[in-house]
Amino acid sequence: MTDDRPYSPGLEGVVAAETGLGYVDGEQGRLLYRGYRIGDLVEHGTYPAVANLLWTGDWDAGHRMATGELPEGVLKTLRALPATAKPMDALRTAVSAWGATQELAWPPTAEQARALTAFSPSALAAFARIRAGQEPIAPDPSLNLVEGFLYQLKGTRPDAGTARALDAYFVVGAEHGLNASTFTARVITSTRSDLASAVAGAIGALKGPLHGGAPSEVVEQIHQVGSVERAEQWVNETLDKGERLMGFGHRVYRAYDPRAAALRKVAESMEHPPEWLALATAVEDVALKVLAERHPERALKTNVEFYAAPVLMGVGLTPDLFPATFALARHAGWTAHVIEQAADNRLIRPDARYIGPAERDLPS
Numbered sequence: 618m619t620d621d622r623p624y625s626p627g628l629e630g631v632v633a634a635e636t637g638l639g640y641v642d643g644e645q646g647r648l649l650y651r652g653y654r655i656g657d658l659v660e661h662g663t664y665p666a667v668a669n670l671l672w673t674g675d676w677d678a679g680h681r682m683a684t685g686e687l688p689e690g691v692l693k694t695l696r697a698l699p700a701t702a703k704p705m706d707a708l709r710t711a712v713s714a715w716g717a718t719q720e721l722a723w724p725p726t727a728e729q730a731r732a733l734t735a736f737s738p739s740a741l742a743a744f745a746r747i748r749a750g751q752e753p754i755a756p757d758p759s760l761n762l763v764e765g766f767l768y769q770l771k772g773t774r775p776d777a778g779t780a781r782a783l784d785a786y787f788v789v790g791a792e793h794g795l796n797a798s799t800f801t802a803r804v805i806t807s808t809r810s811d812l813a814s815a816v817a818g819a820i821g822a823l824k825g826p827l828h829g830g831a832p833s834e835v836v837e838q839i840h841q842v843g844s845v846e847r848a849e850q851w852v853n854e855t856l857d858k859g860e861r862l863m864g865f866g867h868r869v870y871r872a873y874d875p876r877a878a879a880l881r882k883v884a885e886s887m888e889h890p891p892e893w894l895a896l897a898t899a900v901e902d903v904a905l906k907v908l909a910e911r912h913p914e915r916a917l918k919t920n921v922e923f924y925a926a927p928v929l930m931g932v933g934l935t936p937d938l939f940p941a942t943f944a945l946a947r948h949a950g951w952t953a954h955v956i957e958q959a960a961d962n963r964l965i966r967p968d969a970r971y972i973g974p975a976e977r978d979l980p981s
């Protein structure tokens with residue numbers, strides 16, 4: 618039973634797919650979507666244009682996409698959930714219920730991807746309102762997707778700066794290579810299952826705090842720090858307790874996360890940033906200094922979640938909606954990977970090294 622084949626815990630360093638979608642350069646701190654730099658896409662694009670680029674390969678900066686209608690069965694399902702349900706659970710359930718109302722033929726298409734990506738913001742907004750005892754708001758087809766999401770959530774049209782800031786967050790969250798949730802979506806697709814099943818599974822993977830859960834904890838930690846003067850002491854005490862600093866470190870990036878750089882610019886140019894933004898940037902400087910002093914070999918740098926926190930707070934989202942909002946943004950990447958996987962499909966079926974007991978007889 619000896620098995621000498623290489624085993625990589627967490628599949629670290631294992632190449633498990635080829636993709637033309639996202640290039641994550643951890644050493645240089647670069648992120649490209651179909652070759653285009655993330656900073657340029659944030660500056661010159663919108664989420665619908667970026668989603669369309671990922672699905673079709675075509676760049677059309679003016680591409681528009683409104684949020685989608687909710688089928689009656691989905692609304693009923695959302696109303697049946699307890700108000701205490703986590704928004705990620707509600708979104709995963711809504712995607713699953715939506716899939717049950719569709720005829721999602723194989724292979725998955727850009728039209729299917731578009732329909733699901735348009736549907737999910739309406740579903741999350743509806744759940745947020747239902748749990749607060751309010752009625753869901755129908756989509757306004759004249760609004761672009763992110764603006765429409767905020768309108769359906771709040772009941773009023775956001776100002777241009779607010780919509781632009783959240784749109785930038787959606788752009789940086791759209792795609793990120795073969796992360797855990799995207800891999801999940803590709804595994805499900807490789808069995809020739811449908812697009813809604815792949816995205817429901819991906820949402821389940823993203824729900825874990827190591828993947829999509831950090832920005833609300835960033836807010837909590839910044840509040841714990843309280844003042845610039847206390848920052849160094851707080852960082853040291855937190856690390857001494859063996860705890861992690863939220864918004865720092867990444868499996869792939871050894872350099873500053875380019876998404877954090879793009880969102881920092883967005884946060885600093887917001888009309889109504891949270892009042893603790895200046896404290897956050899001061900805490901970041903201290904944290905980077907202390908992390909480098911303690912472990913110069915580790916290269917722990919700021920990740921996207923650190924600056925996602927002020928942007929999401931600044932546009933008026935409550936922290937418990939952060940992970941599900943990240944999931945909405947990642948719909949573009951997940952569904953693009955689903956289409957790519959299906960176009961050149963091979964069932965994903967790795968092996969496990971057996972380390973259990975040797976062959977033996979049942980006890981008599």
Ligand code: ACO
Nearest residue numbers: 827828829831860861862863864865866867868920921922
């Ligand atoms: N603060 C303090 N120490 C850290 C941090 C951190 N944020 N991140 C990693 N380390 C330490 C680990 O404790 C570990 O030390 P050890 O070997 O003494 O245990 C060492 O650095 C290496 O860390 P790994 O766990 O191997 O790093 P991994 O690649 O598995 O983890 C992860 C990456 C999960 C993002 C990690 O850095 C972390 O937990 N960060 C905080 C949470 C966070 O910000 N998550 C959002 C990530 S971005 C995203 O998913 C969109």
